[in-house]
Amino acid sequence: MQRVTVDLAARPYDIWIAPGLIGHLEQFIAPLAPTSIHVVTSTAVALLFADPVQRACERVAPTALCAIADGESAKSLQTVAQVIDALVQARADRGSVVVALGGGVLGDIAGFAASIFMRGVRVVQVPTTLLAQVDSAVGGKTGVNHPSSKNLIGTFHQPSVVVSDTSVLRSLPQRELSAGLAEVLKHGLLADHEYFERTVRDLPALLALDDEALAVAIARSCQIKARIVGSDEREGGERALLNLGHTFGHAIEALTGFGRWLHGEAVGCGLCLAGDLSARLGLIGTGEVERIAHAVSQARLPARIEGLSTQAAMQAMRGDKKAQAGRIRFVVLERIGRAILREAPDALVEATLGAAGYR
Amino acid sequence: MQRVTVDLAARPYDIWIAPGLIGHLEQFIAPLAPTSIHVVTSTAVALLFADPVQRACERVAPTALCAIADGESAKSLQTVAQVIDALVQARADRGSVVVALGGGVLGDIAGFAASIFMRGVRVVQVPTTLLAQVDSAVGGKTGVNHPSSKNLIGTFHQPSVVVSDTSVLRSLPQRELSAGLAEVLKHGLLADHEYFERTVRDLPALLALDDEALAVAIARSCQIKARIVGSDEREGGERALLNLGHTFGHAIEALTGFGRWLHGEAVGCGLCLAGDLSARLGLIGTGEVERIAHAVSQARLPARIEGLSTQAAMQAMRGDKKAQAGRIRFVVLERIGRAILREAPDALVEATLGAAGYR
Numbered sequence: 001m002q003r004v005t006v007d008l009a010a011r012p013y014d015i016w017i018a019p020g021l022i023g024h025l026e027q028f029i030a031p032l033a034p035t036s037i038h039v040v041t042s043t044a045v046a047l048l049f050a051d052p053v054q055r056a057c058e059r060v061a062p063t064a065l066c067a068i069a070d071g072e073s074a075k076s077l078q079t080v081a082q083v084i085d086a087l088v089q090a091r092a093d094r095g096s097v098v099v100a101l102g103g104g105v106l107g108d109i110a111g112f113a114a115s116i117f118m119r120g121v122r123v124v125q126v127p128t129t130l131l132a133q134v135d136s137a138v139g140g141k142t143g144v145n146h147p148s149s150k151n152l153i154g155t156f157h158q159p160s161v162v163v164s165d166t167s168v169l170r171s172l173p174q175r176e177l178s179a180g181l182a183e184v185l186k187h188g189l190l191a192d193h194e195y196f197e198r199t200v201r202d203l204p205a206l207l208a209l210d211d212e213a214l215a216v217a218i219a220r221s222c223q224i225k226a227r228i229v230g231s232d233e234r235e236g237g238e239r240a241l242l243n244l245g246h247t248f249g250h251a252i253e254a255l256t257g258f259g260r261w262l263h264g265e266a267v268g269c270g271l272c273l274a275g276d277l278s279a280r281l282g283l284i285g286t287g288e289v290e291r292i293a294h295a296v297s298q299a300r301l302p303a304r305i306e307g308l309s310t311q312a313a314m315q316a317m318r319g320d321k322k323a324q325a326g327r328i329r330f331v332v333l334e335r336i337g338r339a340i341l342r343e344a345p346d347a348l349v350e351a352t353l354g355a356a357g358y359r
Numbered sequence: 360m361q362r363v364t365v366d367l368a369a370r371p372y373d374i375w376i377a378p379g380l381i382g383h384l385e386q387f388i389a390p391l392a393p394t395s396i397h398v399v400t401s402t403a404v405a406l407l408f409a410d411p412v413q414r415a416c417e418r419v420a421p422t423a424l425c426a427i428a429d430g431e432s433a434k435s436l437q438t439v440a441q442v443i444d445a446l447v448q449a450r451a452d453r454g455s456v457v458v459a460l461g462g463g464v465l466g467d468i469a470g471f472a473a474s475i476f477m478r479g480v481r482v483v484q485v486p487t488t489l490l491a492q493v494d495s496a497v498g499g500k501t502g503v504n505h506p507s508s509k510n511l512i513g514t515f516h517q518p519s520v521v522v523s524d525t526s527v528l529r530s531l532p533q534r535e536l537s538a539g540l541a542e543v544l545k546h547g548l549l550a551d552h553e554y555f556e557r558t559v560r561d562l563p564a565l566l567a568l569d570d571e572a573l574a575v576a577i578a579r580s581c582q583i584k585a586r587i588v589g590s591d592e593r594e595g596g597e598r599a600l601l602n603l604g605h606t607f608g609h610a611i612e613a614l615t616g617f618g619r620w621l622h623g624e625a626v627g628c629g630l631c632l633a634g635d636l637s638a639r640l641g642l643i644g645t646g647e648v649e650r651i652a653h654a655v656s657q658a659r660l661p662a663r664i665e666g667l668s669t670q671a672a673m674q675a676m677r678g679d680k681k682a683q684a685g686r687i688r689f690v691v692l693e694r695i696g697r698a699i700l701r702e703a704p705d706a707l708v709e710a711t712l713g714a715a716g717y718r
Contacts, residue, residue: 081436088507116475119502119513143478148447154478155514 002219006138006226013160015138017218019167019211022049022126025056028161029124035095037063040083040110042070045102045128048171053101064090072259075105075144077153083113097122103129104136111142115157125159129172130180131264133164134221139229149319150250166214179264181206181299184217186271187224189292190244193337195220200295241339244331245270251316255308268301277344277352278332288336306357310350313358361578365497365585372519374497376577378526378570381408381485384415387520388483394454396422399442399469401429404461404487407530412460423449427468431618434464434503436512442472456481462488463495470501474516484518488531489539490623492523493580498588508678509609525573538623540565540658545630546580549603552696554579559654600698603690604629610675614667627660636703636711637691647695665716669709672717
């Protein structure tokens with residue numbers, strides 16, 4: 001079993017990684033001494049895992065189940081209200097624990113609901129996608145979408161513990177597995193050259209769901225994210241580096257309608273665009289740009305998404321919540337393994353988009 | 360001008376108290392260097408104060424106004440969604456500042472919206488009722504009601520600065536002024552005997568809106584609240600003492616329908632009930648119980664609200680979010696000037712309610 005400790009000033013917490021953990025969730029929840037447990041999950045995930053999770057939780061405290069609709073379109077304030085209604089109905093109190101069982105979207109919704117219910121009850125994240133295991137379950141960001149913008153509404157609410165069971169990933173469609181690998185590649189690119197190279201070598205094993213390779217990648221990705229989040233819990237500085245590929249990626253999601261491309265797929269493409277922009281800024285060479293595009297393709301992710309509008313993309317990026325007063329700061333690569341923040345002239349950004357097939 | 364510093368580990372902030380401050384809000388907001396300012400207020404307060412406030416804010420940054428409906432019934436997740444829509448429309452970003460201009464309900468709603476917009480933007484509280492000036496604008500609690508329970512949904516989000524203008528209180532109905540005095544009496548009762556006695560002596564001046572008496576009371580109440588909140592930002596321990604009179608008070612509000620009695624009126628009555636329960640627990644004498652009831656009456660608050668159901672009140676208190684697993688902890692008085700937390704046998708609580716005219 002791999003363990004990563006996220007060292008936050010106020011309250012450190014552990015991430016546990018191994019195959020088969022969801023059947024033994026009680027080990028991780030019992031130390032929290034909850035008055036009651038509220039498993040929040042999606043209807044699709046409930047079919048697969050609600051039974052073993054509920055059985056494990058019942059060993060600790062009375063457990064209620066709340067299943068919400070699947071998918072990005074459920075990521076709204078309305079769904080949060082629905083989760084809160086369910087918590088009220090099941091008589092949750094301040095000593096209760098919410099178990100967020102599902103992918104990144106579910107974790108964001110359930111984490112947000114937990115953070116505003118009675119001004120915050122504890123949440124245990126049990127991510128069931130690779131994307132959530134390597135990324136969204138770590139760091140305490142929660143939230144839902146606004147019609148105008150993704151994740152516009154949310155909080156910072158650190159989980160009490162994260163339990164990542166690698167065997168649940170066998171239920172994932174290949175597309176979602178690849179989407180998770182985009183974030184794994186991102187972590188290497190922004191912070192650890194050696195890890196990036198190792199991931200590229202391990203891609204066949206990762207795509208074949210090798211438990212050992214998965215646990216190593218999840219643990220290393222969590223370490224990188226945990227270190228950065230620990231040094232910058234509320235996103236003043238270094239944490240922004242985790243958005244490598246995301247400014248471009250969010251614009252792709254916005255332009256194509258949220259849900260058409262998976263978040264990780266948009267990020268995969270965004271990594272290539274960020275690499276290209278880095279080269280145009282004179283930071284890295286074209287060989288490295290190609291190395292990134294190759295890795296993204298090997299992970300079975302789209303390195304290019306053609307035919308989008310350059311002007312619409314520019315506008316979406318200016319409206320991104322990381323932009324201040326309409327100025328976009330990009331995360332770019334100084335080299336593979338080291339990201340920095342940089343404002344880029346519009347002309348260079350437009351050239352990057354143009355070279356990638358934007359109109 | 361009185362100044363009270365709230366000393367929080369993460370981020371201390373100041374409360375400024377004097378007549379005439381809202382016309383000079385720019386002094387307090389300029390240091391925050393906002394990219395834009397978003398005044399959130401209620402339609403009634405907007406009629407009185409939106410113009411001078413907006414003019415002052417415009418001296419610092421582009422300013423937008425968002426007016427929501429008045430009253431407790433507007434304190435819902437729907438209204439928060441409306442405020443967020445207005446922030447989006449006015450192109451608020453992470454560098455923006457929300458100015459919460461209004462009473463306690465408005466401050467709770469606007470503070471909550473600010474806390475979840477882009478995972479938290481800064482808020483300046485400009486309370487326009489005595490209740491908000493002495494209580495709800497200090498301490499960072501935000502939130503809205505759920506049909507099942509008051510303030511069930513919310514966050515902790517500390518303001519960047521609080522500006523309490525005593526001259527705006529001239530617009531308050533007397534009933535609302537008295538409601539604020541309930542919290543002033545509460546602060547003395549729970550933490551400072553001398554301040555309690557001074558308040559009782561000053562009640563005529565306070566009811567006559569004497570600026571000096573008001574500023575002294577607001578400052579001392581804020582000091583007491585700030586000290587307690589500073590030592591216990593997220594309500595693990597000492598902060599619970601601020602709920603003196605509130606367990607009983609919330610039950611009164613729940614049983615009579617939120618809005619029939621003002622929060623401060625319910626608290627005034629709750630202080631008398633808490634005093635009576637303290638005597639039944641053998642902590643204080645009947646002379647002190649009478650002293651409390653006398654002070655509450657002098658503040659033109661109801662010392663008794665008769666005819667409510669004892670069983671319904673017990674049930675409401677067991678469902679309070681401070682209750683854990685159905686057990687109610689009461690804040691009671693060890694003496695005037697010192698509150699403690701204590702569980703009380705149902706029989707004693709029922710005797711207290713019975714003596715106060717509950718059926």
